[in-house]
Amino acid sequence: MAMKAVRARKPLTRIQRENRERILEAALEVFSRHGFRGSTIDQIADEAAMSKPNLLYYFRRKEDIHSELIHRLLETWLAPLEEMNSDGDPVREIRGYIRRKLEMARDFPRESRLFANEILQGAPRIKSMLEEELKSLVDKKAAVITAWMEQEKLRPADPRHLIFAIWATTQHYADFDVQVRAVLGPGRDGPGRFEDAALFLEEMFLNGLLPRRDGLGAEPQVQ
Amino acid sequence: MAMKAVRARKPLTRIQRENRERILEAALEVFSRHGFRGSTIDQIADEAAMSKPNLLYYFRRKEDIHSELIHRLLETWLAPLEEMNSDGDPVREIRGYIRRKLEMARDFPRESRLFANEILQGAPRIKSMLEEELKSLVDKKAAVITAWMEQEKLRPADPRHLIFAIWATTQHYADFDVQVRAVLGPGRDGPGRFEDAALFLEEMFLNGLLPRRDGLGAEPQVQ
DNA sequence: ATAGCCTTTGTCCAAACGGTCAAAAATTCG
DNA sequence: CGAATTTTTGACCGTTTGGACAAAGGCTAT
Numbered sequence: 469m470a471m472k473a474v475r476a477r478k479p480l481t482r483i484q485r486e487n488r489e490r491i492l493e494a495a496l497e498v499f500s501r502h503g504f505r506g507s508t509i510d511q512i513a514d515e516a517a518m519s520k521p522n523l524l525y526y527f528r529r530k531e532d533i534h535s536e537l538i539h540r541l542l543e544t545w546l547a548p549l550e551e552m553n554s555d556g557d558p559v560r561e562i563r564g565y566i567r568r569k570l571e572m573a574r575d576f577p578r579e580s581r582l583f584a585n586e587i588l589q590g591a592p593r594i595k596s597m598l599e600e601e602l603k604s605l606v607d608k609k610a611a612v613i614t615a616w617m618e619q620e621k622l623r624p625a626d627p628r629h630l631i632f633a634i635w636a637t638t639q640h641y642a643d644f645d646v647q648v649r650a651v652l653g654p655g656r657d658g659p660g661r662f663e664d665a666a667l668f669l670e671e672m673f674l675n676g677l678l679p680r681r682d683g684l685g686a687e688p689q690v691q
Numbered sequence: 692m693a694m695k696a697v698r699a700r701k702p703l704t705r706i707q708r709e710n711r712e713r714i715l716e717a718a719l720e721v722f723s724r725h726g727f728r729g730s731t732i733d734q735i736a737d738e739a740a741m742s743k744p745n746l747l748y749y750f751r752r753k754e755d756i757h758s759e760l761i762h763r764l765l766e767t768w769l770a771p772l773e774e775m776n777s778d779g780d781p782v783r784e785i786r787g788y789i790r791r792k793l794e795m796a797r798d799f800p801r802e803s804r805l806f807a808n809e810i811l812q813g814a815p816r817i818k819s820m821l822e823e824e825l826k827s828l829v830d831k832k833a834a835v836i837t838a839w840m841e842q843e844k845l846r847p848a849d850p851r852h853l854i855f856a857i858w859a860t861t862q863h864y865a866d867f868d869v870q871v872r873a874v875l876g877p878g879r880d881g882p883g884r885f886e887d888a889a890l891f892l893e894e895m896f897l898n899g900l901l902p903r904r905d906g907l908g909a910e911p912q913v914q
Numbered sequence: 915a916t917a918g919c920c921t922t923t924g925t926c927c928a929a930a931c932g933g934t935c936a937a938a939a940a941t942t943c944g
Numbered sequence: 945c946g947a948a949t950t951t952t953t954g955a956c957c958g959t960t961t962g963g964a965c966a967a968a969g970g971c972t973a974t
Contacts, residue, residue: 483921483971501812505729509962522922524963562900581811584866588804588811589724591869598873606874622900628875629891630900633860636867640859643807646814650821651829652851668852676899677785677845677853706941706951732932745952747933 488526490516492540495533500578503585504534504593538586538594541579546602548572549631552609558616562634563670569638570669574662580642606631637669711749713739715763718756723804726812727757761809761817764802769825771795772854775832781839785857786893792861793892797885803865829854860892 480488494516498507509530513523527533548568552561573580591598606628613627641648641662649657703711717739721730732753736746750756771791775784796803814821829851836850864871864885872880 481920487921503726503729503808503811506726506812507728508960510960519923520962521924521964525921528963530962559901584807584811585726587867587870588726588807589729591873595869595873598870599876602870603874603876620902623894623898623902625894625900626887626891628879629888630895632863632867632871632874632888633892633895636859636863637856640855644810644855644859646818647810647821647825648855650814650818651826651855653822653826656851664849665852665855668849669856671846671848672853672856672899673895674899674901675846676895676897677848678782678897679843679846704942704950710951731930733930742953743932744934744954748951751933753932 484526487518487522490518491523491526491533492537494518496537496578496582499534499537500581500585503589504531505589535593537582541583542594542597542601544572544576544579545583546605549605549609552612554612554615558613558621559674562622562673566634566638566669566673567666569634570641570662570666573638573640573642577642577645580639584639584643634673641665707749710741710745713741714746714749714756715760717741719760719801719805722757722760723801723808726808727754727816728812758816760805764806765817765820765824767795767799767802768806769828772828772832775835777835777838781836781844782897785845785896789857789861789892789896790889792857793864793885793889796861796863796865800865800868803862807862807866857896864888 491512495507495512497515498511501507502511507530509520509523512530512533513520516523527536548565551568552565556564586592586594609631610627613622613630616622617624617627648661652661714735718730718735720738721734724730725734730753732743732746735753735756736743739746750759771788774791775788779787809815809817832854833850836845836853839845840847840850871884875884
C-alpha cells in the first residue's frame with residue numbers, strides 16, 4: 469500500500485515556503501474581492517500563475533487557504549488596539565490609534581476587505597475568536613478608556629461604541645474605497661485622500677462639530 | 692407618434708405580484724449574506740419555498756433578481772441624506788441624519804449588507820450610479836454643510852469626510868452586527884444597543900471627546 | 915550517477931451550477 | 945361549463961466547481 473506522507477511536522481523546504489506565500493498572496497487578492505463562496509480555486513491558481521493541482525498540493529482544500537489567511541490576519545488586526553497604552557496621554561493615545569488604523573486601511577486594504585467579507589457573511593469561521601479574543605481585548609481597553617473618562621481627561625461616553633466608531637470610520641476607507649473614490653471624484657481623489665481623512669477624523673473625534681465656546685479661538689493644543 | 696413604453700406591455704397578475712415579492716424577499720436574505728457570486732438560484736428558490744424552474748419563470752436570470760433589488764435599494768438609500776434641509780438648524784439636521792441612518796441600519800440590515808457586499812466587490816453593477824447620482828447628491832449636501840460652517844454654526848471640517856463618517860458609523864451596526872454583538876457580549880447586547888449607539892454618536896459627532904473648556908460647566912479647566 | 919524524495923501536471927470525477935423546455939396543473943374568463 | 949391563459953414542475957443540458965490521482969519531471973545528497 470503506497471503511503472501518502474502525512475504532511476505534519478516536517479520543516480518546510482524553500483520551494484514550499486515560496487509557493488505557499490505565492491498562493492496566500494493570490495488568495496488574498498481573490499478572497500478579499502469575492503468572499504469565500506464567491507471565489508474559486510481556479511481563480512486563485514490563475515492569480516498565482518500555478519496549475520490547480522499544483523496549488524492543491526500545497527493546500528489540500530480551498531478552506532485551508534482561507535483559514536490560514538484569516539488567522540494570520542487577526543494578529544495584525546488586533547495589534548493597533550493592543551498598542552493603546554493606559555499610561556499614555558489619552559488624547560495622544562486615541563489619536564495614535566486612529567492614525568494606526570487609518571494607515572492599515574491605506575496599506576492593507578485587501579486584508580480589511582477580507583475581514584469585512586467574513587463578518588458580513590456572519591463570521592462563520594471566526595465567530596468564536598470574536599467572542600473570546602476580540603471581546604476580551606475590547607473589554608480591557610474599554611476599561612482603560614473608562615478610567616480616563618473618570619479622571620476627566622475625556623468626556624464621558626460609551627467606550628465600546630467609541631471603539632466601534634473608530635473601526636467603522638477607518639476601515640470605511642478600505643472597504644468602501646470604490647464608493648469613496650466615486651464620491652470624491654477624479655479631482656479630489658488621490659493619495660492625499662488619507663491625509664484629509666486623518667485630519668478630519670482626529671478633529672471630529674476630539675472636538676466634534678460644534679463651534680468652540682471658550683472664546684480663545686485657537687485650535688486645541690494637545691500637550 | 693410616441694409609443695407606449697415596452698415596460699407597460701401587460702399588467703401584472705395577482706400571482707405575479709405576490710411571487711415576485713416572495714422571490715425578492717428571499718433573494719435579499721441570500722444575497723445580503725453571500726454576495727452575488729456566493730449565492731445560488733437554488734438557495735433563493737429554497738428560501739422562497741419555490742422550485743427553481745418556477746423561480747426562473749418570474750426572473751429569467753439570476754442577475755435580474757439582483758439588479759431589481761439593487762435598484763430598489765438605491766432610492767431608499769439616498770432618501771435620508773436628501774432629507775437634510777439647508778434651511779433647518781445645522782445641529783438638528785445633522786443629528787436627524789445620524790438618527791435616520793441608524794434607524795435604517797436597525798430596520799433594514801439586509802439592505803445595508805446587500806449594499807456593502809456590492810461595494811466590497813468593487814461595485815461592478817452600480818459604479819456609474821455612484822459616480823453620477825450619489826456623487827451629485829453628496830456634492831449638493833456638502834455645499835450646504837460648507838455654508839453652515841462658513842456661517843460659523845459648525846466648526847470647519849471636510850463635509851465629504853463628515854458624510855463618510857456618518858455612513859460608516861451607522862452602517863457598521865448593520866454590516867458588522869455579528870462583531871458588535873460578539874464584542875458587547877450577551878449582557879450588553881439587546882435592542883438597547885441601537886439606543887446606546889445613537890446617544891454615543893450624537894454626542895461624539897457634536898462635541899467630541901475632549902472635555903469642554905468653556906468654563907461654563909462643572910468640568911475642570913485645562914491650562 | 916543514481917536513488918529517493920519533492921514538485922508539477924494531465925486527466926478524470928461527482929456534485930453543483932445557471933438555465934432550458936415541454937408538458938402537466940391550475941387559474942381566469944367568456 | 946369549456947377554452948384560453950397562466951403557473952408549476954420534472955427531466956434535462958452544458959459548464960463550472962472542488963478535489964483526487966497516478967504518472968512524469970526535478971532536485972539533492974550520497
